[in-house]
Amino acid sequence: MATEIVHNKKRHIDESESTDDTEILTKKQRLIEKSDLDFIQFLLCPEDLTTSFDITTDDPEVRAWLLVRFIGVADGVGGWAKKGIDSGKYSRELMENAESFIDKQKQEDKSSTANIDLIKVLNEAFLNTKAIGSSTACMLKLADDTLHAVNVGDSGFVVIKDGVIVYKSEIQQSSFNRPFQLGNSKNSNDPSVAEKISFPVKAGDIIVMGTDGLFDNVHDFELELVVNNGVDSWESDESETLAWRIAQYALENSKNTEIYTPFTRECSKAGFEQKGGKYDDITVIVAHIWPF
Numbered sequence: 001m002a003t004e005i006v007h008n009k010k011r012h013i014d015e016s017e018s019t020d021d022t023e024i025l026t027k028k029q030r031l032i033e034k035s036d037l038d039f040i041q042f043l044l045c046p047e048d049l050t051t052s053f054d055i056t057t058d059d060p061e062v063r064a065w066l067l068v069r070f071i072g073v074a075d076g077v078g079g080w081a082k083k084g085i086d087s088g089k090y091s092r093e094l095m096e097n098a099e100s101f102i103d104k105q106k107q108e109d110k111s112s113t114a115n116i117d118l119i120k121v122l123n124e125a126f127l128n129t130k131a132i133g134s135s136t137a138c139m140l141k142l143a144d145d146t147l148h149a150v151n152v153g154d155s156g157f158v159v160i161k162d163g164v165i166v167y168k169s170e171i172q173q174s175s176f177n178r179p180f181q182l183g184n185s186k187n188s189n190d191p192s193v194a195e196k197i198s199f200p201v202k203a204g205d206i207i208v209m210g211t212d213g214l215f216d217n218v219h220d221f222e223l224e225l226v227v228n229n230g231v232d233s234w235e236s237d238e239s240e241t242l243a244w245r246i247a248q249y250a251l252e253n254s255k256n257t258e259i260y261t262p263f264t265r266e267c268s269k270a271g272f273e274q275k276g277g278k279y280d281d282i283t284v285i286v287a288h289i290w291p292f
Helices: 021-034 078-083 089-108 118-128 220-230 239-255 262-269
Strands: 040-044 062-067 070-075 137-143 146-152 156-161 164-168 173-175 195-200 206-210 284-288
Touching (some): 070 206, 089 118, 137 206, 156 220
Antiparallel strands (some): 146 195, 156 164, 206 284
């Protein structure tokens, strides 16, 4: 069955706004009824996407998408805004092109999605993205019992087995806080720099994908705690808000001026003094692998 992407109006979340979990789960149920989900459990991102919410600045730079067995996120480089350029336009176009190419490939090979090459997807999306700007990019594909990924920059993902992080993607950067980035300027990179990853997975494993706004503000042990507190019963309404909880946790850390964060640690290693969290766009995608 073809995947249908259901779009909902995006929302900007701030400290004063409350969220109606019933409304969230009702929207998610509509998606489940319309597509053969076996990989995606819940999505949280700052663009008009299925079950989407904003935990971000007023000018979102992040674009995320999901198709059955595919997820991806791109985080636009904010420095372009200083030149009067929409720093999110490149990332949005990049992911839209990736999504379109995957859809096209699925139509041409209706028997399987396993043959779709993520590097080819990323390269085609890159070649067809004409917007001015640059962006990180991370894409995942589930094929049988293997998770495949390509990653450029400091967005990334973790694999959690039995409550423990067993794999975490590496940050790609030219120097401290200067991640690799796809783009059409002379200082940008192309998909040839992408890290290619394959990792064995099984039913019950959890994948958490996010932008640097997540991983710069949440330690691995904290992420494990939030996940383990939210997956007692994946069939309960409580567990289905896991991505929301992770993003809220990251948001609170980003606003805390006293805590020691992963970004604090990396600043110290690079010889800079930084205290507290890092204010940034935060995108979280949670995927729970179910038996096919």
